[in-house]
Amino acid sequence: MFLAVLTPKDSSEVSPDAMLVHQLLQRDVDAFEQLYDRHSRIVYALVLRIVQQASTAEEVVQDVFLQLWRNARRYDSRRGPFVPWLMAVARNRALDHLRLKSERQRRREDQTEELPPVIDFPQFEKALDEKRRAERVRAVMGSLNAQQKKVIELAYFEGLSHTEIAETLKEPLGTVKSWIRNGLLRLKEGLQATT
Amino acid sequence: MNNCGQFRELVEAYALGALDAEERVAFEAHLATGCKDCAQAVEEARWLVNQLAYLAPNAAPSDMLKARLMQTVRAEARAAQGSVEPKAGIPFWMWAGVAALLVLTVYSAWDARRLQKEIQTVNESAAAEFKQREQLQQELAVAKRQAHILTDTNSKKFAMWPHDTQMPKLEAMWHPELGICVMGQKVPMPSSNRALQLWLIPKAPGSKPMPSLTFWPDAEGKLVLMVENPPDVMADTKALAITEEPAGGSAQPTSAPMWVGGVS
Numbered sequence: 001m002f003l004a005v006l007t008p009k010d011s012s013e014v015s016p017d018a019m020l021v022h023q024l025l026q027r028d029v030d031a032f033e034q035l036y037d038r039h040s041r042i043v044y045a046l047v048l049r050i051v052q053q054a055s056t057a058e059e060v061v062q063d064v065f066l067q068l069w070r071n072a073r074r075y076d077s078r079r080g081p082f083v084p085w086l087m088a089v090a091r092n093r094a095l096d097h098l099r100l101k102s103e104r105q106r107r108r109e110d111q112t113e114e115l116p117p118v119i120d121f122p123q124f125e126k127a128l129d130e131k132r133r134a135e136r137v138r139a140v141m142g143s144l145n146a147q148q149k150k151v152i153e154l155a156y157f158e159g160l161s162h163t164e165i166a167e168t169l170k171e172p173l174g175t176v177k178s179w180i181r182n183g184l185l186r187l188k189e190g191l192q193a194t195t
Numbered sequence: 196m197n198n199c200g201q202f203r204e205l206v207e208a209y210a211l212g213a214l215d216a217e218e219r220v221a222f223e224a225h226l227a228t229g230c231k232d233c234a235q236a237v238e239e240a241r242w243l244v245n246q247l248a249y250l251a252p253n254a255a256p257s258d259m260l261k262a263r264l265m266q267t268v269r270a271e272a273r274a275a276q277g278s279v280e281p282k283a284g285i286p287f288w289m290w291a292g293v294a295a296l297l298v299l300t301v302y303s304a305w306d307a308r309r310l311q312k313e314i315q316t317v318n319e320s321a322a323a324e325f326k327q328r329e330q331l332q333q334e335l336a337v338a339k340r341q342a343h344i345l346t347d348t349n350s351k352k353f354a355m356w357p358h359d360t361q362m363p364k365l366e367a368m369w370h371p372e373l374g375i376c377v378m379g380q381k382v383p384m385p386s387s388n389r390a391l392q393l394w395l396i397p398k399a400p401g402s403k404p405m406p407s408l409t410f411w412p413d414a415e416g417k418l419v420l421m422v423e424n425p426p427d428v429m430a431d432t433k434a435l436a437i438t439e440e441p442a443g444g445s446a447q448p449t450s451a452p453m454w455v456g457g458v459s
Contacts, residue, residue: 049251134249155213
């Protein structure tokens with residue numbers, strides 16, 4: 001059972017990221033620079049994949065890190081690791097940018113928004129570095145069929161709902177739902193199998 | 196709680212953000228009931244969805260982005276530090292307060308001194324008024340007494356004749372209880388440091404003249420002398436005499452009488 005690999009959160013174990021975020025609360029500029037150096041590449045890569053334009057991606061990444069600097073208290077290290085939370089913030093911000101750009105209603109830079117929940121890692125994930133993690137996800141994703149891969153990417157990178165994907169692909173709604181669910185379950189199994 | 200079957204199929208799509216609004220609302224309502232199994236499944240699915248970020252092709256932001264960010268962050272950190280930590284030295288508002296206090300102190304001192312002077316002036320004025328009033332009251336009392344002496348039938352009137360015939364005659368009135376009043380016109384002013392002095396000449400043989408007041412006529416030569424308490428009683432007095440004496444008066448006459456008037 002996949003749930004079995006999730007371990008209780010160990011409050012005594014403080015990650016370097018959590019310590020750096022804590023230092024942000026004291027307006028520590030060096031801590032901010034370290035966090036940026038550690039995670040700006042993966043954040044930028046994700047945002048660029050979503051917005052598809054380098055200058056826009058930099059604008060969004062700047063928003064994400066400024067939001068981190070100004071609202072570091074909104075990350076609760078006791079509830080999970082920092083990177084998934086930061087990635088979820090970046091994805092939400094990039095998707096917002098896409099949606100609002102289409103509506104020509106860009107949000108103000110300092111506008112607060114509902115932040116995503118913190119996401120905990122399963123135990124087997126904790127030792128993986130970023131490069132190995134990416135290689136493994138790509139490998140498993142490559143094992144999905146084309147339809148499953150397509151709908152998952154449309155949902156994740158373009159923020160489309162079931163109905164929007166069905167309209168885009170001109171496929172039945174039930175089929176799209178099935179592709180997404182089965183594709184994600186296959187992905188989960190594949191990730192478990194490669195640990 | 197265990198009506199989860201219909202919702203379990205929605206967990207992954209919910210974590211992915213792919214549910215349409217109606218399904219999302221229904222699923223969140225179910226989560227709000229406290230279904231721990233579905234909450235755990237959602238947490239797991241969120242981790243799974245998060246892994247999709249690694250499908251993005253590798254890319255790196257420009258150095259300019261970091262430079263811009265750090266510039267903004269450093270400026271905000273400095274601003275925050277400046278707003279929390281008090282600046283060294285005395286702030287401007289405190290200097291302004293000290294200056295205002297000094298001005299107020301100087302003004303207060305000046306105003307107090309001004310008020311003190313005004314009070315002193317008013318006090319002096321009041322004292323002068325009081326003194327003048329006292330003087331007028333005394334003059335009024337003397338005038339009343341004179342008037343009484345001059346009109347009362349008990350008063351004895353007699354003339355004081357000058358030794359020098361060029362000198363004016365004086366008139367005297369003696370009331371047994373109110374005193375003596377001597378009046379005259381065109382009386383010459385005594386020489387410098389000299390005064391006129393009244394004497395009572397007793398009837399008893401061999402008695403010495405009794406000294407009374409020294410006095411001067413006014414600038415117009417008018418003479419009004421009032422003696423409230425004569426040194427001797429009218430019955431024992433033979434005559435009144437006036438001599439010129441030193442300004443402080445004499446115990447005994449030092450010059451010949453200028454005016455003499457018999458009392459009885």
